[in-house]
Amino acid sequence: MNQTWKDFGILIFPLFLGVWLLWFAPETILGLDSGILGSIVVSYTAWSTIFMTAMRPLRIGQGVSPAERQAWVGLTFSAIIYIYFLTHLGTLSGGTDGLLSSTDARRAGQTLALLAIGWAVVSLMIRPKSRGEVTEDERDREIAARASDWAHAFLVIGLIATVLVLGLSPRERLDWATPRSTATMIINLLILKTLLEHNALVVLHWWGRR
């Protein structure tokens, strides 16, 4: 049987179960809300898929280095975080109150924080477990430095552009620039910088083993 089916076949049943619970099951099952049950099952399946995908190169014993594995996890999570951030941009940047005053903004912020925690947990889980296995060597550090330089350059350009827009625009054109939207704009730059950095890491690692 194909190795992929052996690895991931076990997740098919919980995936179908979660989808059924979310969309097709009765509202309550054994007194429990089927929507909540479905969310838990789907979340578990998604989590297990990410974990097993990250672990596969370790089990097969070839392919990518630990640093590249981390880069792929970083790219995946930063992309998810950025997509979530973009879809909730209105919630985060709208309104004149502080971010903590808005329930929706607080909820979005909590989800972003949970995603960041999930990223840290998955990164820890995929670190090499065996002693003596090299987790990072000089080439990995050079790649990380190059990717960091590019991301840093992007951040500097983005910040300068933001400063110029805010500093040089006439007052009547800055009605949108509330403290909250300005803060959201800076957070946008930081998240995008992280996403670009991990994208550069993945590309540089891939190029080296092509």
Added chain:
Amino acid sequence: MSAGPLRNHIRRLRFERGEMTQEDLAKRCKVTRQTIIALEGHKYAPSLELAFRLARAFGVGVEAVFTWEEEENPQRPD
């Protein structure tokens, strides 16, 4: 990060030493297998320390592992 004019004979030296695997060489030199792959593909120029580790792993001098390919019209110092 490209190796530029620096070339190496790592792959040949591996095969001359009982078909040493990339993994084995990587462990001896304390780097990842992917770094050995990049070295053999001339996509990475190692540090001096790594160059010496590689030479020690093969039991030869550094110049037996690495060569510098001169440009077509090298500038001669006066």
